[in-house]
Amino acid sequence: MGGILEHLADVEEPRVLVxxxxxxxxxSRTRLMRKFGTDIVAGCTPGKGxxxxxxxxxxxxxxxxxxxxxxxxxxxxxxxxxxxxxxxSDAMEAGxxxxxxxxxxxxxxxxxxxxxxxxxxxxxxxxxxxxxLLDTSGYLFGLIGGRASWARKNYLPGSVGVISRSGGLSxxxxxxxxxxxxxxxxxxGSFGPLWGEDYPGVSAVVCVGGDPIPxxxxxxxxxxxxxxxxxxxxxxxxxxxxxxxxxLARAMESGEISKPVVVFLGGKYTEAxxxxxxxxxxxxxxxxxxxxxxKALEKAGAVVVERPDAVFASxxxxxxxxx
Amino acid sequence: xxxxxxxxxxxxLTGEGVPVVEGVFFPAGAGIPEPPPAPPAYVKAQIxxxxxxxxxxxxxxxxxxxAMSLAMRELLSPGPWGQAEGxxxxxxxxxxxxxxAACTLDLGGEGKLPRGVLLFSSEGGSGVEERSDTLLRMPFxxxxxxxxxxxxxxxxxxxxxxxxxxxxxxxxxxxxxxRLLVLEANPIGVLQDGTPLVIDCRAEYESRxxxxxDRELFTPAGGGHRELLPxxxxxxxxxxxxxxxxxxxxxxxxxxxxDAWRVAxxxxxxxxxxxxEMTTGGRDDIYTMNESDTSGGxxxxxxxxxxxxxxxxxxxxxxxxxxxxxxxxxxxxLAAAVWKALRESPTPLPALLRFGGTDEDLAHxxxxxxxxxxxxxxxxxxxxxxxxxxxxxxxxxAAKEPIRVxxxxxxxxxxxxxxxVPPGKFFFFPELCGERPHHLLEACPTGYLTWDADSRTLVPxxxxxxxxxLMCETASxxxxxxxxxxxxxxxxxxx
Numbered sequence: 001m002g003g004i005l006e007h008l009a010d011v012e013e014p015r016v017l018v019x020x021x022x023x024x025x026x027x028s029r030t031r032l033m034r035k036f037g038t039d040i041v042a043g044c045t046p047g048k049g050x051x052x053x054x055x056x057x058x059x060x061x062x063x064x065x066x067x068x069x070x071x072x073x074x075x076x077x078x079x080x081x082x083x084x085x086x087x088x089s090d091a092m093e094a095g096x097x098x099x100x101x102x103x104x105x106x107x108x109x110x111x112x113x114x115x116x117x118x119x120x121x122x123x124x125x126x127x128x129x130x131x132x133l134l135d136t137s138g139y140l141f142g143l144i145g146g147r148a149s150w151a152r153k154n155y156l157p158g159s160v161g162v163i164s165r166s167g168g169l170s171x172x173x174x175x176x177x178x179x180x181x182x183x184x185x186x187x188x189g190s191f192g193p194l195w196g197e198d199y200p201g202v203s204a205v206v207c208v209g210g211d212p213i214p215x216x217x218x219x220x221x222x223x224x225x226x227x228x229x230x231x232x233x234x235x236x237x238x239x240x241x242x243x244x245x246x247x248l249a250r251a252m253e254s255g256e257i258s259k260p261v262v263v264f265l266g267g268k269y270t271e272a273x274x275x276x277x278x279x280x281x282x283x284x285x286x287x288x289x290x291x292x293x294x295k296a297l298e299k300a301g302a303v304v305v306e307r308p309d310a311v312f313a314s315x316x317x318x319x320x321x322x323x
Numbered sequence: 324x325x326x327x328x329x330x331x332x333x334x335x336l337t338g339e340g341v342p343v344v345e346g347v348f349f350p351a352g353a354g355i356p357e358p359p360p361a362p363p364a365y366v367k368a369q370i371x372x373x374x375x376x377x378x379x380x381x382x383x384x385x386x387x388x389x390a391m392s393l394a395m396r397e398l399l400s401p402g403p404w405g406q407a408e409g410x411x412x413x414x415x416x417x418x419x420x421x422x423x424a425a426c427t428l429d430l431g432g433e434g435k436l437p438r439g440v441l442l443f444s445s446e447g448g449s450g451v452e453e454r455s456d457t458l459l460r461m462p463f464x465x466x467x468x469x470x471x472x473x474x475x476x477x478x479x480x481x482x483x484x485x486x487x488x489x490x491x492x493x494x495x496x497x498x499x500x501x502r503l504l505v506l507e508a509n510p511i512g513v514l515q516d517g518t519p520l521v522i523d524c525r526a527e528y529e530s531r532x533x534x535x536x537d538r539e540l541f542t543p544a545g546g547g548h549r550e551l552l553p554x555x556x557x558x559x560x561x562x563x564x565x566x567x568x569x570x571x572x573x574x575x576x577x578x579x580x581x582d583a584w585r586v587a588x589x590x591x592x593x594x595x596x597x598x599x600e601m602t603t604g605g606r607d608d609i610y611t612m613n614e615s616d617t618s619g620g621x622x623x624x625x626x627x628x629x630x631x632x633x634x635x636x637x638x639x640x641x642x643x644x645x646x647x648x649x650x651x652x653x654x655x656x657l658a659a660a661v662w663k664a665l666r667e668s669p670t671p672l673p674a675l676l677r678f679g680g681t682d683e684d685l686a687h688x689x690x691x692x693x694x695x696x697x698x699x700x701x702x703x704x705x706x707x708x709x710x711x712x713x714x715x716x717x718x719x720x721a722a723k724e725p726i727r728v729x730x731x732x733x734x735x736x737x738x739x740x741x742x743x744v745p746p747g748k749f750f751f752f753p754e755l756c757g758e759r760p761h762h763l764l765e766a767c768p769t770g771y772l773t774w775d776a777d778s779r780t781l782v783p784x785x786x787x788x789x790x791x792x793l794m795c796e797t798a799s800x801x802x803x804x805x806x807x808x809x810x811x812x813x814x815x816x817x818x
Contacts (some may be wrong), residue, residue: 024788025620075483104569104619109427109502109533112437112466116636119436145619146653146681166594168618172679183707210593213437245610246435266597277571277616278593279529280368282324284430297787306601307711 004040004161004204007224008216009098009124011073017065017096018043019077019087021053026078030056033076035148037138039141039267041069044087059162062094074098076132076141081105084128088114092121101127111213118215125215126208129205129279131167135204140282144171144205154178157193158201160315161225161259163218164237165210165244167279169264169308173235174205181323184309193323194316200317205229210278215281219243219251228256233260233318235311236302238293241281245293252300261302262314265294268306324504326372327526327541330411334540335501335526336508339479342520344512346413351406355395358771360412363388366394367523371543371550375801379404384415406422408543414521417702420482420513421447424491426498426506431461436461440467441495443487445479446511482517482650490519501540504533550756557814561628565745565791570620572628573670574636579610584717586611587639587672589630591652593617595645609714612639620652622791624745624811626660632817634668641721642672645710645780646679646686654678657792658686662693663809671699673720674715679706692801698728705746734808740783745791748810755806763807 002259005011016033020026021043029053034040042057042065049060059065066072075091081103090310091099092114106128111321126133129145132142137156144167145151162177164170171215176182177200181193206221208214216238217272234257238245245265251257267290272283292302303314316322327335330646339345344369348369349356360366368381381404383394387389398410423444431437441461444451451458461477463469475488490511499505507526512522533541551559558572569592579585587607590596596616603609613633614787617626634642644661646654658678665671678686687703694701700720704713738748764783771787772795774780783789799807 071583103529107502107529108430108504109465109499109532112428112431115431115437116464116466130458150681164594166592166597168592169594169598172594178709217433219433238668242430243432250433266601268595277596277614281593281597307709309467309707309709309711 002099003137003139004206004224004228005074005098005134005135005139008206009226009243011098012070014071014074014098014141015039015041017041017062017069017072017075017091018056019045019075019091020079021045021056021058022051023049023078024228027053029078029143030054030127031150032145032148033140036134036145036151037107038138038140041072044100049209052300062096066094066096072096074100074141076100077102079103080172081107081128084108084296086125088125089117092117092123095121097123098125098147099125099215100130100297101133101209102108102123102132103127103175104129106211108212111211111215115213115215116151124220126176126206127211127215128209129211130207130209131170133206135205136166136202138311140197141165142207143239155205156199156201157230158199159232159319160200160202161221161228161232161234162202162205162236163221163225164205164207165214165235165239165280167207167210167216169237170205171205173237177202177235182312184312185307187317188218194312195321197322198321200233200315200319200321203228210280212280212282214242214244214280217247219247219257222251222261223256226259230260233262233315235315236261236263237308238265239278239281240270240283240290240293241278241288246287249296249300249302252302254266260318261297262311262318263297263302263304264289264304264308264311265297265304324527325443325530327528328369328373328408329367329524330369330409331540331543331725332506332524332526333521335497335506336493336521336524339493339497339500341497341508343524344413344416344520345521346411348409349401350409351581355392355399359395360386361390362388363415364390364391365415366391366398367413368404369409369411369413370404370407373404381407386520392795393654398403415510415520416520418512418522419515420445421510422487422513422519423447423451424508424511426494426503428504432551437465439465439468439495439498441491441503443478443491445481449627451585463495465499466812471767482513483519483699486517488521490521497765501526501528501537503528514765519570521738553816554635557816558629558632561625561632563630565622567625568619570621571616571626572629572632574613575611579638580607583608583610584721585638585640586717587633587636587642588613589615589617589642589644591634591645592616598645598710599643602709602714606628609717612636618652621658622745623656623793624747624791625678626657627664627793628813628817630661630664631813634664634670634672634815637725638762639672639724641717643676643710643713643717644674645677646683653681653792655682655685655689656792656794658689659797662689662697663793663796665697665699665701667733669728669730671697671726671728673700673722675704675720677704677706677708677710689797692699699726703785709762733810738810739781741782742789742791745789746812747789747791747814749781750808750810752806752808753779755804760803760806762798762802763795766794768792768794
C-alpha cells in the first residue's frame with residue numbers, strides 16, 4: 001500500500017487505532033474509514049475497554065491496545081478538544097508513529113506540548129483542526145470524504161499532491177482535480193473546460209489544519225510529496241499566519257522541493273493582529289503577512305494565484321493537460 | 324485574542340503567590356461606593372485589552388475626596404472607551420525602581436519547537452521591549468518549565484534576586500496553568516527594601532483554553548458576553564443549547580459605505596471565510612454585514628437557527644451562503660434548513676446559495692423544486708462556482724428596500740414529541756395523513772421515527788437518535804400533506 005504516509009511518517013502499512021470510537025462521530029467516521037479501505041485494528045475509549053464497536057475491539061488505553069495488537073502504528077482521534085492532549089500523549093507514549101487530531105479548538109499550549117512530545121518520541125501528528133488525510137492508494141484518516149461512496153467517486157488516483165490549511169479547501173482542491181472536463185477560468189482569460197476526460201487525479205490530500213501550531217506543516221507534507229513517485233505537481237492552499245509558507249519557499253529555494261508548486265494564497269486583505277476563522281491565520285509579524293509570503297513563494301518559483309479556481313488551470317498546464 | 328483587564332489578571336497572579344500592589348475592585352453598575360475609597364490612590368478603569376490607559380485618562384492619580392468622587396463617577400460611566408467593567412483603586416507605593424516581566428508563547432516553526440518565553444528587564448514602563456538593551460529572553464519548555472533557581476541564575480545583578488526569581492517563577496506557573504498567550508507585569512515596582520511587587524498587569528488568553536473550573540476567573544464582573552451585540556449573544560445561546568459543530572456569528576461594527584451592497588453572509592469554515600475575504604476585501608461596493616462560520620458537522624436545526632439570526636439583521640440587501648467546501652457536511656440537510664429559514668422568516672432576503680459536497684445534487688434538486696414558492700428570489704450554484712463569480716449576481720437580485728412578509732403560522736401548543744439535543748419540537752397531525760406515512764419513515768436517516776399503527780401516530784425510537792437533519796419535515800411538505808412540522812424555538816432577539 002505505502003502511499004504518502006510512507007514518506008510522511010515512515011509508515012508503510014497504516015494499522016489504525018481509533019480514539020473515541022464509542023462516540024457518535026467516532027463510530028460513524030470509523031465506518032467511513034473502513035469502507036474506504038483503511039485498516040482499522042482497534043479502538044480506544046478510557047473506561048470502555050472490553051467492548052466492541054462493529055466488531056472492533058475497544059481498549060482503555062493505547063498501551064493496552066498496542067500490547068494486544070503490536071502491528072498498530074497509526075492513531076486517529078475523535079475526541080473533544082479538551083481531551084486531545086492527554087489522548088495524543090497516551091498514543092505517543094505507546095509508540096504509535098502517526099497521529100491524526102481532528103478536534104477543533106485544541107488550546108495552543110496543548111499543541112505546543114504535543115509538538116515537544118512528538119519530537120521527543122520521534123512520531124508525527126497531523127492537525128489539530130484537520131479533516132484528515134486521504135490517499136488514493138486506498139486509505140483515509142479523519143473526516144475527509146464525508147461518506148465512503150462519495151470519497152471513492154470524487155478522489156481518484158493521479159498526479160496532484162494536495163496540501164491545505166483549510167478542511168473545505170483541501171477536499172475541494174482534491175476532488176476538483178478528479179472531475180473530467182472541469183470548467184474554470186483559463187490562464188488566457190477565457191472560461192471553459194480546463195481538461196478533457198483525462199483529469200489529473202490526486203495522489204493524496206493532506207489537510208495540515210488551521211491552527212497556529214500544526215504537527216505536520218506544509219513543508220513537511222511537501223517533502224513527502226517530493227518523495228512520492230506518483231506526485232508530479234503540488235497544489236497548496238496557504239494563508240496568512242505561521243511561517244509555513246515561508247518555510248515552504250525556503251525548502252524550494254534550497255532544492256529540497258523541486259516539483260512544481262501551485263499555491264492559492266489567502267489573506268490578501270487580512271490585517272495584522274486580527275483574529276481569523278482559522279486561529280492560525282492571525283498575523284503576528286510582518287513575515288506572516290500576505291505580501292511577504294507571496295514574494296517569498298514567487299521568488300522560490302511557486303505559481304501563486306489569488307482565486308481557488310485558478311489553481312486548476314495552472315496544474316493542468318504543468319501537467320500538459322488540455323481540454 | 325481575548326484580553327483580561329488588570330483586576331482579573333491580578334487574581335491569576337495572586338493565586339500563584341505573586342505579590343501585587345494593594346487594591347480594591349469596584350464593579351460598574353453597582354454605583355459609587357459610599358463612602359468612596361480614601362485618597363490618595365490610583366483609580367484605574369478596567370477595560371479588557373485597553374492600552375495607553377494613562378494618556379487616555381483611564382488611570383487617575385487622585386489626592387483628595389472630590390477628585391476621587393469625580394474619577395469614580397467618570398470611569399464607572401460609559402465614555403469614549405465604552406463601558407469599563409469597573410475600576411480598580413490601588414494604593415500608591417513608594418517605589419525605588421521598576422522592572423518589566425512577561426511570558427509569551429513562541430509558536431516555533433521549521434526546525435524550532437514551540438516554547439514559552441520569559442522576558443525580564445530591570446527597566447519598566449511602556450515600550451520597554453523596544454528600548455531596553457537589558458531585556459532578558461529565556462525560552463522554556465512547557466512540559467518542564469524552569470525552576471526558581473534556574474531563573475535566578477539568568478537574572479542580572481539586582482537588589483533581591485531571589486524575590487524577583489520567585490515572582491517570575493509564579494508568573495511562569497500562572498502562564499502554564501491557565502494556558503495564557505501573554506502575561507505581562509509592567510511595571511513591577513521595587514520597594515525600598517528591594518521587595519518586588521506587581522503594580523500593573525494584563526493577560527491575553529484563548530477562550531478554548533479556559534478550564535471549566537476557572538471560568539469565573541475569566542468572566543467579566545456582571546456576567547459574560549458583555550462585548551457582544553444582541554444577535555451575537557443569541558447565537559452564543561444557540562451554541563450553548565446545541566453544541567454540535569461550529570456556529571460563529573459576528574456583526575460588522577463599521578459603518579457601511581453609501582450605495583454599497585449590504586451582504587448578509589453564511590459561510591462555511593475558515594476556508595469559506597477566506598474565499599469571501601479574497602473576493603470582497605478590495606471592493607468598496609460590497610459591505611459584509613457579518614462574519615459567520617457554520618461548519619464542523621452542525622445539525623440542520625442549528626444551521627436554521629443561525630440562518631434565521633443572519634436574516635434578522637436590519638438593512639441587509641441579499642444573503643450569500645456557501646455550503647461545505649466538499650463532502651463533509653450533507654448539503655441536502657443544509658438546503659432543507661435554508662429553505663425552512665427563507666420560508667419562515669418575516670425578513671427573508673434574496674439569496675445566492677452555493678452547495679457543494681455530499682448530496683449536493685439533492686440540494687440543488689430541492690431548490691429547483693421550491694424556489695418558485697419562496698417570497699424572495701433565489702439562485703443556487705454548483706460547487707465549481709466560487710464566491711468570486713457569485714458576487715457578480717448581487718446587483719440583479721439584491722433588494723435595497725426591506726422585505727417584510729407574514730410567514731406561514733407555525734403549530735402552537737404541546738408537541739407530539741420533543742428532542743433535547745439538537746432541540747426541536749415535532750408536531751404530527753394524523754388527520755392530514757392517510758395510512759402509514761412511509762415517506763416520513765424513509766426520510767429519517769437514523770430510524771428515529773417509527774409508526775405506531777394502534778395510535779396512528781409517530782413515535783420516537785429510544786434506541787436511535789435524531790440528528791436534526793430536517794429530512795422528515797422536508798418529506799412531509801414535498802411528498803405528503805404537511806402532516807409533520809418541526810418547530811425550532813429561536814432566541815427572542817431573533818423572534
